[in-house]
Amino acid sequence: MTTRIAIVCPGKPLRQERADKVLALAVAEFPQAELAFHPQCFLESGHFAGDDETRLAALLETANDPDVDAVWFGMGGYGACRIAGDAVAGMREAARSKTYLGYSDAGTILGALYREGIGKPVHGPLAGDIKREGGDDAVRRVLRYLSGKPVELEAGLDDRPTAAFNLMTLAMLAGTDLMPDLTDHVVMVEEVAEHLYAVDRLFFHITQHLKGAAGIRLGRVSAVPENDRPFGSTAEDIARYWCEKSAIRYLGRADIGHDSQNAIVPFGTNRKTT
């Protein structure tokens, strides 16, 4: 059975050569997957893959297309929060039976979908992650997942509902019209290219907004820029500190991050499957 996967970019554009590599891998190894890169992926409008209207239209076109099984986000970067509200408001029946997969800035869309109970939001590698060392395997995991083949999910998943976010993305969602209810959820967070003082500040913010969560798991905090002074504690110390201060359970590490190992985490209730 064919799985039809449409790729759009709600934030930054995807480079054509990366799309080509993803497509070549899919053709060679996943004949049952049909990938369609929406032309919007390759547009450039300042920071964004096309202006707000264009990105919104591409997302709605694919989400509302009954012939599309999954919407896969091509790139993160930044820009999803500009269109996420209008996107979920414009989604019709066909949008409700789809999987939506991505992470980082695209987590804004996943969060908004999850809030509205539309489709199946899934944290996992972007098409553009093909560029990374080991990126082929990241793409393979996604294609296995989307085409219903056995695939390793995040190892720490249990019976509790789960959501996974980039830390900054979650912090910006918190308290907004796009923020899902994460009561009783295990919330996984990861970060890239932020100073540890910024990670600390973001943890202050999210722990204040996650009262009632089952707990927090910390993914990788990578590419931390060097500051003019050492912060004095590690990312895990920071997570423990704020969890303790806000009476949220710190539940250990999660296998997510801005790298090719970035695990697949379906939002909501899961059981670990292989």
Place this chain on the structure above:
Amino acid sequence: MTTRIAIVCPGKPLRQERADKVLALAVAEFPQAELAFHPQCFLESGHFAGDDETRLAALLETANDPDVDAVWFGMGGYGACRIAGDAVAGMREAARSKTYLGYSDAGTILGALYREGIGKPVHGPLAGDIKREGGDDAVRRVLRYLSGKPVELEAGLDDRPTAAFNLMTLAMLAGTDLMPDLTDHVVMVEEVAEHLYAVDRLFFHITQHLKGAAGIRLGRVSAVPENDRPFGSTAEDIARYWCEKSAIRYLGRADIGHDSQNAIVPFGTNRKTT
């Protein structure tokens, strides 16, 4: 009449030589001002001017001292959110009749004080701003203000209640136990050393949290790092975009920022005085 001003650092430490310069200026030009730099200002504990307990104790000692008229924040940086909740909880009667002055990360304390109705929070230069080009004048403005001499405040103040914040600091306060009610307020924001995409993201967040505000004024957005692509619009475009999207009035520019021109903005209801 003597004005007794205590300087503490809720975030980063202050360099001794900068304190010495501020003190020398005060002695030479403001004989009626008595400055006391709390020894905590010069401590170093990783990123911070002493650990949380030490910074909290210094802030409470000065705030609760009936012989202190004003608490002036020596430095921003980062760290105030770790102690602000305990600080306002530990403030007693003597804390209520004081002025608290600073900005940037110290805005976290100002916000928490304003929320609790404790004392007079005032956005304005830090003691450490003496280091800037024109920093002497920034320090003079503060010493004039704190000692009750005529001084120019932010030119745009009118009869509406006002608050002024660093954009990131306000974004992190939003929705937390430290966030003041800014309904009907003119809210001024400034930013430094953030990419324009980050400014855009922060505006998404704060406009969602400032529903009911009278409007937003934009201070300076300075030292924007160069990105791998131009953002495509200016900081003022960003402010207008999000204000329009969230039906908050955009009220033009404000004379605040991470520079020596950074205007004094008393929180609450003001009239422009000279």
